[in-house]
Amino acid sequence: MENNYTYAIEAKNLVKKYKGFELNIPDFEIPKGFTTALIGENGAGKTTLLNMLAGLKLDYKGNIRFFDTNDAADETVKERIGYTGPGCYFLPQWTIRQVGEISELLFDGFDKTRYEEICGELGITKEKLGGKGKKVSDLSDGNRMKLMIAGVLARETQLLIMDEPASPLDPLMRDELCNRIRAYIEQGNGDKTVLCSTHNIADMENVTDYAIIMEHGKIVEEGFVEDLKEKYILIKGDVQDADKIQEYLYDCNKSSYGFEGMILSENLDKLAGTDISTETPTLSQISVAVMRANTDLKLKR
């Protein structure tokens, strides 16, 4: 797609080994000024990768560079990155107010007034629920995620790394999360970047610019969403054609009535003469096809 963009993150030769699992990514780049979604099965290595990028995991091999800075030890880099994760990094006995006070001490660019505003807008500090005096331990999973989102949005950052931000949120809040991400990206006018892992691809389809699909610790597909939508074509046809077409299909689902499958656009002309319908796939459909083609699971077709 557009060629004149730079990277918010560039990493080389990332390797991290566990028993029975190896993350191995020779080249890793996140375009600056866009929202990137990290997609993959449970256990594909998304959280491991995000933890490495966020500085939560340091015992890995390879080089990670942020914002074109050559000095990896540059401490100002960390100030410019916000992270939210599936676990909660606030102590359980802290109140919502105290989370704000402590964040103010921890981060130079933290705006406590803005933090309390966002908490109010996201409905975490309703008076009848205990207001700002409510303890972190008394919050639901969804509200705890909202609290972390409020915490990073109240900081002056250039990069947000979010591990499964949508999962604990209700549909209304997922929509709001997307709005907040778009507002963050707009505010940066090309300088702010979001990287998040998600299983909720459909909910985040209209905010995702770049997609990275991981499997077994490796990247199996990546690209700008509009380019992926040209690379893959969704085809549907009658059951009698399924067998003769199958060898060209990237992914195929047969039923008693017909078949549905994904084909690389470059192979479409090989189907000339068969009666098929074509459709532009959604990011969810592309992701599922790519994941199915790369999984170890023996799924029934």
Place this chain on the structure above:
Amino acid sequence: MRILQSSGIPIYQQIADQLREDIVQGRLKAGEELPSIRGLAKELKISVITTMKAYEQLQSEGYVTAMQGKGFYVNAQDTDMIREQNVRKVEAALANAITAAGYAGMQEEELIDTLRMLIRLKKTD
């Protein structure tokens, strides 16, 4: 601008079509700046890359120019080209009318009379 999520027309195409229409009809004038890519994405609740693809299409068609680091600006329009495009639209609409007339069993004379009547009605508007 309105975006339909399930119309079958890609979203970038819908944006490009509507902006092109605005330019051709003169609602967006030469030299005017298009909304920022990220601002429009936020307003329309779509991704940045989709908006970017729409703008790139308009650029490749010669309607707008990208100014490095600034944004997209509407080009002065070639009036012959605009006329040509409008003529093509008329042809397409008439072709549709002819097809529908076929379904209705209308003869050529009746179709032409209808067209003449519609033109007269439009004039007296």
